[in-house]
Amino acid sequence: MNDAIDGFPLDAPARSPLLPAAAPRESMSHVIAEALRAAIVDGTLAPGAPLRQDAIARHFSVSAIPVREALRQLESEGWARTAVHKGATVAPLSADEAREIYEIRSALESLAIGLAIPNHTAATLREAAGLCRAAERESDPSLYVGRNEAFHMSLYAPAARPQLEDMIGTLHRRGERYLRLKFGLPSYKGESDNEHAALLDAVQRRDIPAAQSLVVTHLLGTGDLLHRFLTERAQAEAALANQPKPRARRTRTTSGS
Template sequence: MSDATDGFPLDAPARNPFLPAAAPRESTSRVIAEALRAAIVDGTLAPGAPLRQDAIARHFSVSAIPVREALRQIESEGWARAAVHKGVTVAPLSADEAREIYEIRSALESLAIGLAIPNHSAATLREAADLCRAAEREPDPSLYVARNVAFHMSLYAPAARPQLADMIGMLHRRGERYLRLKFGLPLYKGESDNEHAALLDAVQRGDIAAAQSQVVAHLLGTGELLHRFLTERAQAEAALAHQPKPRGRRPRTTTGS
């Protein structure tokens, strides 16, 4: 791959160090789509950034075909938007989308944890506890997001509902760039750690009602926090944009005697 982006603002190569020369087109498009998602989540590709097909193809040293397929894929998942005469751009952050993602997660994860608790074993509970502690000790927001996902999914895995797990996993991916906003604020990371500990305790006790109540409150609270944060930020940016620009002073003129 080439580091030259020419309109595709990736500061580092994609996750895979190279694309196999004989890779099927479908797998190539998946690699590109995953790299684009990662760049959007970590902020390398900011909301509104152009996703130029030719620049992406040069960056990955591929033809336009797998790039076109990758762009279609991330657009269908909500990561990008296509507009006439504007091409494809990174989708903006949306307060309403953030809240809705967490509302849906609360319903699905409440179902999953209720199905999982009767099937937890000493080994799966130890794994969940280890993942909970690892997330609590993780100071890096981007790594915390990954540990957060691993902890949540470990609570639901014993449910043995692969389609439900796939849906929850997709929503986790959709919510990643929103979650990074929350964990950029140390106060809210501490709150989440405490909520995780309470959730784990309910699962360890086998208390389905308490665990469902904990996970719903945890997720709905995150959704409301993100909705409020993004709404207030948008209002502040709009107010700033409408402020009159300061006028420069007129130069003094002097007259001869």
């Protein structure tokens, strides 16, 4: 995350626009929350960065009210944290949270795919296959997270369980930062694409036990990998921080003869 910044707003122009254009019928608090979430996912806003209400309000030319609503929404979703007298900051990356998100997803998505398979049609299967190919072709981490979610959700939509779908969608959003992180790990992309293809094949064959087993293995494996990576990174950072600082050399001066 070399392009991450220390807070909001940006001190230097971004390579691409940070904030999307507002849709006419969207509430301002929703627009602000979506913009901040996107900046957190793509690494523009780093973990621990302050989310200053006054700066955000100036950026959007709004009052503090929709900004407070947006920050409350982000806090409820786990994207931000608020401390008394310190305000809101971007939530840190957590190895335990990453693993737990994928553990919960494995249970809910196994249920969803089992309910969905009997209701899949030729049309819904074609849609899922197209989304699977789109995710496989995508090389941009920021775009891949959306392609990945669209593919997964297409497998579960025929279940017609709106509350279950909403819970899964919330967990996908909670896991976006972690999925982007995993995208940069060696061999992840190819393994994930292969697992998606196998999962799609099981759904097309209407093999419910195989599909449930594959989705659980896929998600638990992702959670374990992220937990291991974040734990090792935290340990390396702690070890580096605890290293003694080298003493400054004292230069000798000699007088001329």
